[in-house]
Each structure stands twice: as C-alpha cells, then as structure tokens.
Amino acid sequence: MSQALLLEGRPAADAIHRKTAERVKRLRERGIVPKIVFIRVGEDPASIVYVRMKERKAEELGIGSDTVVLSDTAPQEELLSLLKVLGKDPMVHGILIQAPLPSDMDAIQIVRALPPEKDVDGFHPINMGKLLLGDPSGFRPCTPAGIIELLSFYQVDTCGADVVILGRGNIVGKPLAALLMQKGPKANATVTVVHSSSRDIPEHTRRADIVVCALGKPAFLRGDMIKPGAVVVDVGVSRVIDPTNPRGYRLIGDVDVESVSQVAGKLTPNPGGVGPMTIAMLLANTVDAAERLTFNAS
Numbered sequence: 637m638s639q640a641l642l643l644e645g646r647p648a649a650d651a652i653h654r655k656t657a658e659r660v661k662r663l664r665e666r667g668i669v670p671k672i673v674f675i676r677v678g679e680d681p682a683s684i685v686y687v688r689m690k691e692r693k694a695e696e697l698g699i700g701s702d703t704v705v706l707s708d709t710a711p712q713e714e715l716l717s718l719l720k721v722l723g724k725d726p727m728v729h730g731i732l733i734q735a736p737l738p739s740d741m742d743a744i745q746i747v748r749a750l751p752p753e754k755d756v757d758g759f760h761p762i763n764m765g766k767l768l769l770g771d772p773s774g775f776r777p778c779t780p781a782g783i784i785e786l787l788s789f790y791q792v793d794t795c796g797a798d799v800v801i802l803g804r805g806n807i808v809g810k811p812l813a814a815l816l817m818q819k820g821p822k823a824n825a826t827v828t829v830v831h832s833s834s835r836d837i838p839e840h841t842r843r844a845d846i847v848v849c850a851l852g853k854p855a856f857l858r859g860d861m862i863k864p865g866a867v868v869v870d871v872g873v874s875r876v877i878d879p880t881n882p883r884g885y886r887l888i889g890d891v892d893v894e895s896v897s898q899v900a901g902k903l904t905p906n907p908g909g910v911g912p913m914t915i916a917m918l919l920a921n922t923v924d925a926a927e928r929l930t931f932n933a934s
C-alpha cells in the first residue's frame with residue numbers, strides 16, 4: 637500500500653517570504669515602505685480570518701498594511717470613492733478588495749476602479765489581458781501563481797505534462813490554464829480545462845499527469861479517477877460543521893484524501909498546501925508593485 641508524498645505549502649511559502657523580506661529590506665534602505673491596503677466589506681467570518689492572516693504576514697515581512705472595513709449596507713459609491721483616493725495615494729502600492737463582495741455590488745465595475753499598477757490580486761482586466769498575452773509587466777493572480785511556484789519548489793516538471801484543471805473560474809481555473817500553457821519554464825504544459833458541462837470527467841482526469849482540483853466540491857476527486865503516480869493539487873476548500881473541532885467547523889478540500897493518497901504519487905494537502913502559497917504570492921506582488929511604482933515612475 638503506497639502513500640502519496642505530501643507537497644506541504646509552508647516550506648515553499650517560507651522560501652518566497654524570505655526573498656520578499658530581502659526585497660522589502662532593500663526598499664526600506666531607500667526610504668520606501670511597501671504598503672498594501674485591505675478592503676473588507678461586511679463581517680463575513682471567513683473574510684475576517686483571511687484578512688487577519690494577510691495582515692499578520694505582511695507585518696512579519698516589514699510590509700505596511702491598513703485594513704478598511706465598510707458596512708455591507710454601504711453604497712457602492714462609497715467603495716468606488718475609497719478606491720479613487722487609495723489609487724492616488726503614493727504611499728499605497730497594493731490594494732486588495734476581499735472577495736466575496738455583497739451580491740448587490742458590481743464586482744466587475746469595482747475592479748475596474750483600481751489602477752492596474754496597484755491590483756496585486758491580478759483581477760483587473762488589464763492584468764488579465766497581460767496574463768493571456770504573457771506580458772510579465774502585469775500581476776499574476778495569487779492562487780494560480782502559488783500553484784506554479786509550489787510545483788516548481790517540489791521539482792514537479794510541467795513541461796510537456798498533461799495537466800487537467802477541474803474548474804473554469806476567473807480566480808483559479810481560467811488564469812491557471814493561461815499560465816500553464818504559456819511558453820517557458822514552469823509552464824509548457826498541455827492543458828485541459830474540465831467543467832460542469834464536460835461529458836466524461838473521469839476520462840479526462842485518468843490520463844492526466846497533474847490534476848488540479850478547483851471546484852469547491854468537498855472530496856470530489858476520488859482515487860479511481862486518477863492515474864497511478866499522478867500529481868494532485870487540491871485547491872478548493874469547503875467548511876463542514878464539526879462539533880468536535882474547537883472552531884465548530886473543519887476545512888475540507890476537493891480531494892478525497894483517503895482514496896487519492898493510495899493512488900497519487902504526490903498530493904498537496906488542504907489546508908496547508910495552496911493557501912499559504914496564495915498569501916506568499918500576494919505579498920510578493922505587493923513588493924513588485926512598490927518596486928515598479930518607485931523605479932519605473934515616469
């Protein structure tokens with residue numbers, strides 16, 4: 637009975653954090669303190685936890701941060717005028733609008749109100765366009781970039797690999813497909829994107845060298861759906877009620893760990909895999925933003 641090797645996110649994230657801290661130090665020696673502003677709308681408990689984790693890590697690295705909290709009854713204009721002020725503030729290099737937003741807000745219009753140079757999430761249409769074009773002057777979305785760097789850290793070669801991505805969302809599936817099919821190292825993959833209208837999902841996943849599961853469906857991917865030795869990246873995360881857990885809930889990924897770990901060669905745990913990498917890429921993007929805004933100023 638074999639057990640998949642776990643590709644832990646923490647060591648890979650720490651390697652990125654160490655480089656980020658060095659870059660922060662160099663900026664600070666020149667009198668620049670890289671800074672990110674987090675915007676949270678409403679009191680969603682998960683968003684509160686995530687923003688706090690990002691603030692704490694930023695502080696550890698010497699990156700300045702502010703968090704602005706708006707009421708979920710605030711008019712969208714309030715958020716738009718806040719973005720306008722932050723967009724012009726030369727002390728602010730990165731702006732993150734924590735998702736999800738209240739359903740009555742127009743997320744597409746809101747991202748467009750960000751200057752693309754401060755869009756460290758990489759969600760602005762300019763950055764999405766640059767991503768598709770392979771123009772490195774944009775920002776890579778944090779979770780897809782984190783997956784690329786996680787695979788690279790553990791020397792999983794994507795060149796020529798058959799990668800099957802489950803999920804076609806704008807945050808993970810679609811941008812990850814664009815990154816992986818790019819020409820170049822840490823890319824060069826043959827990419828298939830599978831979604832709810834795909835005819836035979838197991839047929840696709842069974843021939844993949846690498847399966848990326850980003851559906852948000854707990855324990856969706858089972859061992860009988862993958863090729864022996866495959867690399868499995870578990871991205872989706874769901875909360876299930878668990879009275880035995882002090883938090884009252886437990887996090888569960890898209891992968892059925894019990895069966896998949898019997899068949900897969902390597903597996904990213906969840907939590908403890910892609911999540912920490914997402915934060916590492918966010919803060920690396922923030923330092924990129926500070927460097928670009930400082931050294932490429934026209």
Ligand SMILES: Nc1nc(=O)c2c([nH]1)NC[C@@H]1CN(c3ccc(C(=O)N[C@@H](CCC(=O)O)C(=O)O)cc3)C=[N+]21
Nearest residue numbers: 686732733734735736757778907908909911912914915
């Ligand atoms: N504008 C925006 N940008 C985001 O990047 C963004 C967002 N909105 N909205 C929500 C999602 C979620 N997200 C996570 C980041 C880190 C972990 C993470 O580090 N998780 C830990 C566990 C955390 C726990 O125990 O709850 C882990 O996987 O080990 C998880 C989730 C960023 N998001």
